[in-house]
Amino acid sequence: MRTKYLLIIVGLLSSLSGIKAQQVIPSSKLTIQGRAFTENLGFHRIDTTKYENLPPAVKKLFTHSAGLFVTFRTNSAKLSIDWETADAALANNSTPIMSRGFDAYVKESDGWRFAGVARPNLKNVASRFTIVENMEKTEKEFLLYFPLYKELRSFQLHIDEHATFFPTVQQFDKKIIVYGSSIVHGASASRPGLAYPAKISRGINADVINMGVSGNAKMELGVAQMINDIQDVDLIVLDCVPNCSPQQVTERTFAFVQELRKAHPHTPILLIESIIRQIGNYNLEWKKKRHEQNINFKAEYERLLAAGYKNLFYLPADHLIGDDYEGTVDGTHPTDVGFERMVKIIQPEIEQILKR
Structure with a gap:
């Protein structure tokens, strides 16, 4: 029995030793882009308390983060995210990734190239997922789109412990x-x-x-x-x-x-x-x-x-x-x-x- 417990402990220690330390990047370090107004609205598209003449259903839908995104540069080999949405329900004609997940792009000389997605937990409002890993440790600029059909409550990024990180803001024509x-x-x-x-x-x-x-x-x-x-x-x-x-x-x-x-x-x-x-x-x-x-x-x-x-x-x-x-x-x-x-x-x- 003692041998069995020792083997379990050794196994746990071995698995823990393989976990690499990471930096946590809170969303507050990033500039939310893709919305019409510059006020700090959290992850809503508009200030739903400001426009009293909007129908209630329209107000609720404008709390969805459709079209919002952040951009940043990092040389991390791995990019992960954890986040929370208002609820975990899904429409019967949508994918979980579209509704409650994220997708990431990397800027190349010919435009933005798809890099990976964050798949949401299907049962819980809180999710965590690795978007992309095993990348070259060269600096890249990422574009991260928010969920389309949910109110996003919070998120934070995880990158390698010693990786660089610089928030960016896109300049549009x-x-x-x-x-x-x-x-x-x-x-x-x-x-x-x-x-x-x-x-x-x-x-x-x-x-x-x-x-x-x-x-x-x-x-x-x-x-x-x-x-x-x-x-x-x-x-x-x-x-x-x-x-x-x-x-x-x-x-x-x-x-x-x-x-x-x-x-x-x-x-x-x-x-x-x-x-x-x-x-x-x-x-x-x-x-x-x-x-x-x-x-x-x-x-x-x-x-x-x-x-x-x-x-x-x-x-x-x-x-x-x-x-x-x-x-x-x-x-x-x-x-x-x-x-x-x-x-x-x-x-x-x-x-x-x-x-x-």
């Missing part, structure tokens, strides 16, 4: 606001960095602010008033048709753009039709609704032009997620393939608008 539905929010990308606002941000070096509010992008004037407080905006993208009824599209589009023009009189505004939802391939009610949404949206765009509004641009839904019916996870929300197809159409349009 333009600032773009993207207001929209769950598709903007990021459903159903496989990981945070593959939501289409994030992909466009990396593609054109723009500060693309994710204002997706899943299921609740209904063009309330309170949202336009909140957007009006955002400074130095180069482009506003409205990808909100999927959440509006055809009647709401008619009733709210003109007033929403009119409100935006109070603070952004010359800022280009790109209006994007609802994607052609594949759930409507055989569901005639869905097909009819989507058709009416886009018809009404185009009519309101033309009414705005007739009223003398300038710098308005319109993008039809044709081919946005492809024509082979393989671009969504559930007939509505794009897969990574669907998002890539959207980016190939939306990004060139954005680049042309910004050139003008």
Whole structure:
């Protein structure tokens, strides 16, 4: 029996001796990027107590950390993270990594290259995961995207004990606001960095602010008033048709753009039709609704032009997620393939608008 206990103790000591000491980097050492306002908001996208006119559901969704990220340089051979979200629940059309996890990129000469992910604990709000290890001990700049569909409560990084660490802040060429539905929010990308606002941000070096509010992008004037407080905006993208009824599209589009023009009189505004939802391939009610949404949206765009509004641009839904019916996870929300197809159409349009 004594021999057995001695063997157990020796085994424990051996395993402990293999654990390397690490530095803990608290989130307070990093600059949260990817949001519209500079106030210290924790990991929320906006100060939800400041904008009383926002619907309660919209306020809650703006506590999600969609589109937020940090950047830093380190020569650590290993990068780990522990974090906590408000809850551990998952939607039935999303991946845990997209909803509650992180993904990391490393800056190379030709842009950002994917490095690894942090997979969340499926049962607990607290998680810990090694994003990437066994790297060369050369200094690299990392970009770390936050969870898309949860309120992030806390996080801290772990790097090698003697590794260097320098927080960085990205310098962008333009600032773009993207207001929209769950598709903007990021459903159903496989990981945070593959939501289409994030992909466009990396593609054109723009500060693309994710204002997706899943299921609740209904063009309330309170949202336009909140957007009006955002400074130095180069482009506003409205990808909100999927959440509006055809009647709401008619009733709210003109007033929403009119409100935006109070603070952004010359800022280009790109209006994007609802994607052609594949759930409507055989569901005639869905097909009819989507058709009416886009018809009404185009009519309101033309009414705005007739009223003398300038710098308005319109993008039809044709081919946005492809024509082979393989671009969504559930007939509505794009897969990574669907998002890539959207980016190939939306990004060139954005680049042309910004050139003008």
